[in-house]
Amino acid sequence: MFPSLLLSRAPSSPLLAAASTSTAASPPAGPPQALRVPPPSKKPPLATALVAAAAAGLLLLSPAPAPSRADPEFTVYYGTAASAANYGGYGGNASKKDTAEYVYDVPEGWKERLVSKVEKGTNGTDSEFFNPRKRSEKEYLTFLPGIRALAPLGAVLDNLALSDVGLLDQIASADDVTSAERTDGAGQVYYEYEVTGAGAHSLISVTCARNKLYAHFVTAPNAEWGRDEAVLRRLHQSFRTIQPGAPPPATES
Structure with missing residues (x-):
């Protein structure tokens, strides 16, 4: 009887008790957890952002291109080549x-430029227009009555220079x-001359018509000629006489 009592009352080992308690409290080990990698950032690298900002700044600072100049407009001048005695027009409703x-x-x-009666009578100037920015850039027309036909090509220019x-x-x-x-x-028939001088271009x-000689001049200093050559050549090419009975040309071109 005593041996069985001793066996039933014998205390258990503390180490065994602690081990059994710990084993019972620990849950079973699960599968290993996968590591989450954060997605790549959508922001551009710092160097790329700086380059883009610099380019945008240059665009803002760059001056806008200058607008192209529109082609100048023109009007048609109608010249009557009236004599000095009829200076000022024919009166009445004459157009x-x-x-x-x-x-x-x-x-x-x-x-x-208003041509004086004296000027019209001495050198035959009938009309003149000038550029207000440079008065020496101009076009004008002179005429001489009583001339039925053109002289030889080489002689006409020298004769014109005698009165100009x-x-x-x-x-x-x-120079040429x-x-x-x-x-x-x-x-x-028209004679055409081009005079290239040291300071100006003409x-x-x-031509001859209506028993008159008409001379149309376009002249400009060399600086203005270099800038406006296309316009000045157009003025030169636009001159023409009107045959008697022919309809007048359009008022604008």
Whole structure:
């Protein structure tokens, strides 16, 4: 009886009890957890952002391109080549367009210079327009009555210079003088001259009609010629005489 009592009351080992308690409290080990990798950032790298910002700054600081200049507009001038005795017009309801003997283009913004009666009677100047930014850039027309036909090509320019001191000086100091003859669609013959001087450039067109000699001049200092050559050549090419009974040309071109 005593041995069984001793066996039943024998205390258990503390180490065994602790081990059994710990084993019972620990849950069974599960499968290993996978590591989550954060997604890549959507922001660009710092160097890329700095380059983009610098490019945007240059675009903002760059000046806007200058607008292209529009082609200048022109109007048609109607010249009557009236004598000094009829200076100021024919009076009444006479229209310069209806009585015009010649026409040429005038750039928009150019001003007309009033030709005096004395000037008309001495050198035959009938009309003149100039660029208000540079008065020496101009076009004008002179006429001489009583001339039925053109003289030889080489002689006409020298004869014109006798009554135009400025032209005479320009020819005397010219680097080059060229001449040519052309005929328009109506059969009208024109002599054309180009005078390249040390300080100015001139284009001259001469023809005979209505028993008169007409000379149209386009002249400009070399600086203005270099800037406006296309416009000045258009003025030169626009000059023509109007045959009697022919309808007047359009008022604008």
